Amino acid sequence: MKLRTFRRHLREGVKNIGRNGWMTFASVSAVAVTLFLLGVFLILAMNVNHFMAHVESQVEIKVYLTPDAKPEQVKAVETALRNQSGIKSVVYVSKDQGMEELKKRLGDKAELLEGLEKQNPLQDRFDVKTYDPHQTPQVAEKIRQIPHVDEVQYGKGWVEKFFDFTRMVRNVGLVFIVGLAFTAMFLISNTIKITIFARRREIEIMKLVGATNWFIRWPFFIEGMLLGFLGALLPIAVLWVGYHALLDMVRQDLSLFFLDLLPVTPLMAQVSLLLVVIGMLIGMWGSLISMRRFLKV
Amino acid sequence: MIEMIDVWKTYPNGTHALRGITVRIKKGEFVYVVGPSGAGKSTFIKLMYREERPTKGQIFVNGINLEALRERRIPYLRRNIGVVFQDFKLLPKLTVHENVAFAMEVVEAPSKQIRQRVKEVLELVKLSHKADVYPDELSGGEQQRVAIARALVNRPSVLLADEPTGNLDPETSWGIMHLLEEINNRGTTVVMATHNREIVNTMRKRVIAIENGEIVRDEQRGEYGYET
Ligand SMILES: Nc1ncnc2c1ncn2[C@@H]1O[C@H](COP(=O)(O)OP(=O)(O)OP(=O)(O)O)[C@@H](O)[C@H]1O
Ligand SMILES: [Mg+2]
Secondary structure, X not given: OOHHHHHHHHHHHHHHHHHOHHHHHHHHHHHHHHHHHHHHHHHHHHHHHHHHHHHHHOOOEEEEXXXXXXXXXXXXXXXXXXXXXXXXXXXXXXXXXXXXXXXXXXXXXXXXXXXXXXXXXXXXXXXXXXOOHHHHHHHHHXXXXXXXXXXXXXXXXXXXXXXXXXXXXXXXHHHHHHHHHHHHHHHHHHHHHHHHHOOHHHHHHHHHOOOOHXXXXXXXXXXHXXXXXXXXXXXXXXXXHHHHHHHHHHHHOHHHOOOOOOOHHHHHHHHHHHHHHHHHHHHHHHHHHHHHHHHOO | OEEEEEEEEEOOOOOEEEEEEEEEEOOOOEEEEEOOOOOOHHHHHHHHOOOOOOOEEEEEEOOEEOOOOOHHHHHHHHHOEEEEOOOOOOOOXXXXXXXXXXXXXXXXXXXXXXXXXXXXXXXXXXXXXHOOOOHHHOOHXXXXXXXXXXXXXXXXXXXXXXXXXXXXXXXXXHHHHHHHHHHHHOOOEEEEEOOOHHHHHHOOOEEEEEEOOEEEEEEOOOOOOOOO
């Protein structure tokens, strides 16, 4: 395609937005409403995901060493751990440090530990975190095989159940997002179909004077893209303002302190980008499929 | 060159519009297609630029077998054929100038050339003063001349005209006919369906008469041959 042809298509696409006044309004409204719903759900889903990821990242494996392990054997265990694939961090906690931790945790009841200090019953250990918390059980099983490792703890049973739960929540979320996206596509392509039906004669004439299908499609394509773009702007503005207000509210209301919501940026930037892209893709796709049967002249 | 070999056309509703048409129109010829209303003249013409497809038979235009022509290639066939439609088929939302220019935009001509050439053909059909007017503000005859201008603008090798003088007064009709004759003299094949007895009998050309979907007469320098 020549540049001037592309410029023509661009001009035509923009002109058509104006020429088909209320049709444009109808399409943009349909896009706006569906994208708003999709946006609300996205923000919700991303916050839930954030919360779950936070909890998941707390999961760690405590690797207790046999009491008779010599310093070089401790070293060897550490090397083995670091060479193990899928491990993000390895922190050494000696039994003395372990005792300190315990004291801190007990606070004013620390005197219970009096007398234990000289004969520390704790074991040296490594705290290990995995890149993918879902791999914790498998990694723990491998670590158990390392020599001089006495015991491995990671909340067996509880962790597996928790991960099953988060996996399910994510899948349900995904199904919802895909479902909403399809609903949006259906609504939008239907509206576009009406606008195109009103111009089927125009398309027929274009074909009869020798226009190729793509020559006819491009302006509609651009128009659809613009409709999607315009339709995404309003929900983005509303969501942005709305989420800001929600964050302010949560910050001021102390009873909601446990709600660890994502900050406005980058979350809203991501959601906005996603909505714009989805809006434009749906607009283009809607135009394309609604045109198909009118091009058969 | 246009050639039809035993062409039949039955519309989906069962109407037999053409029954076994075999005809050969050489490059540069001027042909009138005459016959009573409903005889199949428009159908005959529509087959040539593939608006309709034959039920049976073969059609060749400029050496291209239309039956074997791939869907994607149809636009390129049509760019070589200028068509004046019986119902004009102007785009209502475009001005006269834009309607004519549109046929050139489709072939991606440079805009300077488009402006120049559109001006030229609008002068040819004597419509320069209406360039910025919309089709529904024109008389039937003026719309017809816009349709002719659009058919000519790309200098097609074949010009198909379905009653190009149908709505014109005698004087304008003759203007159009002289235009078509001049285009024909420059080598363009012209096929024209008409009910205009005076024109056919005065400007003598080949006449193909169709009745009931069959060719009943085909004469060089023929006559109209029907009472009007
Ligand atoms: N799209 C169509 N569907 C069904 N029947 C059609 C269609 N177009 C034409 N016909 C029928 O086919 C026959 C031939 O029509 P056609 O338009 O070719 O006639 P014509 O010779 O051009 O007539 P006129 O001089 O009135 O323009 C007529 O009986 C008409 O009713
Ligand atoms: Mg006709």
